[in-house]
Amino acid sequence: MVSFTVEDQDGNRQKIEAPDDMGLSLMEILKAYEYPILATCGGMALCATCHIEVLKGEEELGIATDVELDQLENLPEYYSTSRLACQVRISTLLEGSIIKLRGEDN
Numbered sequence: 001m002v003s004f005t006v007e008d009q010d011g012n013r014q015k016i017e018a019p020d021d022m023g024l025s026l027m028e029i030l031k032a033y034e035y036p037i038l039a040t041c042g043g044m045a046l047c048a049t050c051h052i053e054v055l056k057g058e059e060e061l062g063i064a065t066d067v068e069l070d071q072l073e074n075l076p077e078y079y080s081t082s083r084l085a086c087q088v089r090i091s092t093l094l095e096g097s098i099i100k101l102r103g104e105d106n
């Protein structure tokens with residue numbers, strides 16, 4: 001299991017745990033915890049509704065890939081450590097990180 005902190009759109013933080021051996025994406029875990037993420041494309045890196053900003057742990061998680069940037073650049077606002085949660089695998093790289101939800105919430 002890996003544990004990390006999620007900050008919602010209202011600034012509320014919650015520590016969550018996720019299995020790091022099932023190949024799940026961060027988007028899938030956020031939905032399992034009932035965060036309001038649309039994920040309309042189902043994790044295909046096509047909708048950017050799973051937009052997150054990495055507040056802590058960006059060195060471990062790395063920067064957005066070209067596939068992610070193609071979508072992030074279409075958003076009105078994105079950040080140097082923005083990622084698409086559907087493209088981030090749950091792994092030990094997430095341990096201790098802080099993730100802020102930036103996607104649409106309805």
Ligand code: FES
Binds near residue numbers: 043045047050071084
């Ligand atoms: S779920 Fe659509 S881009 Fe991540």
